[in-house]
Amino acid sequence: MSETDKSNLIFQISEYLADDLRKVDEHINSILESDTALVREVGQYVRSTQGKRLRPILAILASRAFGYKGEDHTKVAAALELVHSATLLHDDVIDKAPLRRGKPTVNARWGDDVAILIADYLFSHAFNFALNTSMSPRVLSLICQVTARMCEGEMFQIERREEMLTREDYLRIVRGKTAYLFSACTALGTLLAQAPDQEAMLMASYGLNFGIAFQITDDTLDMVAADSEIGKPAWADIRNGKQTLPLIYTWEVAEPSDREDLVHCWRNGRDPETILNYIRKYRGIEFALEQARRYAESAREQLADLPSNPAISMLRDLTAYVVARRS
Structure with a gap:
């Protein structure tokens, strides 16, 4: 998929959903009309x-x-976007991140206290949107469940940050921090439509596999994309001590002497060039991208037995986009 194709796909889908996405924006903008100027400023x-x-x-x-x-569906979509935005704000505080999508983070510009409070503000309104739906108990329950899972994923990553992670550890973190939210997106859409249980399970599985493919790809971009493409300093994960799949695979397959040197480097300053040289030597990035493609294909397979329509076709096309993107 070329860069033009990727841009066109997102544009085409956004155009197809233009009325709904406009309502999502209206819902989100409505909660930023606070009497508190700082809420309005930071929220915007x-x-x-x-x-x-x-x-x-x-x-x-x-x-x-x-x-x-x-x-x-537009209230639910707004709630999910608010949950996502709130977790990014918390992530940036935890990581002490200076940039997000090429701009200073809220914590860098206003401080950790403001970043945490505006994130909590967004969370509260996400839950309120969920409450104001016709299927509110089930919608709110699922959003609360996924929020708890995201917290658990982050806590598990913190708990294990001084240890060398396994692939199983990594996937547990990815599912918790990223993939379960994608799964909630597709699950809630089918819940509102009252789809049969089997179809609902397939769509939830689509979202989970899509989310894993998304995060693995995101983790490789940290190592191969330019700062301007990913909107944050390259190699940020290495500098912040985050173990991602290219690195984990490398120290799993490296020769004993290389592994010893790599682990020593990781625990003593984390020089990005040295670490990346080992990752390149053992083709860690290529391995990770292949795993991302497998999860994307698994997501695609969940759609095989579903009725054909424009929305299903777009979901299928997104499985190619998710592993081909550069940002």
Whole structure:
């Protein structure tokens, strides 16, 4: 998939969902109309750094795939986007990140206290949107469950940060911090449409596999993409001590002497060039990208037995996009 094809795909899907995405934006903008000037200022700044809105897109496509005709899907999509934005704010505080999508992070510009509070503000309104849907108990329950899982994923990563992770550890973190939210997006879309249980399970599995493919790809971009493409300093994960799949695979397969040197380097300063040289030597990035493609293909396979319609076709196309993107 070429860069033009990738850009065109997101544009085409956004155009197809234009009315719904506009309502999502209206919902989110409405909660930023606070009497507190700092909430308005920081909230609008967070909105200005938003990404491609993949999570709202997935939720809306999932609801459309099964013929949903109501209006709650845009509230659910807004809630999911707010949860995502709030977790990024918390992540940036934890990581002491200076940049997010090429702009100073909220914590860098206003401080950790403001970043934490605006994130909590977004969380509270996400839960409120979920409450104001016709299926509110089930919608709110799922959003609360996925929020708890995201916290557990982050806590597990912190708990294990002084240890050398296994692939199983890594996937546990990826599922918790990233993939379960994608799964919630597609699950909630089908829930609103009251899809049959089997189809709902397939869509939830699609989102989970899509999310794993997304995060593995994201972790490789940290090592191969330019700062301007990923919107943060390259090699940030290595500098911050985050163990991702290219690195984990490398010290699993490295010769004993190389592994010893790599682990020593990791625990004593984490020189990015030295670490990346080992990752290149053992083709860690190539291995990780192949794993991402496998998860993307698994996501695609979940759609095979579902009725063909434009929304399903777009979900299928997104499985190619997720592993081909550069940002």
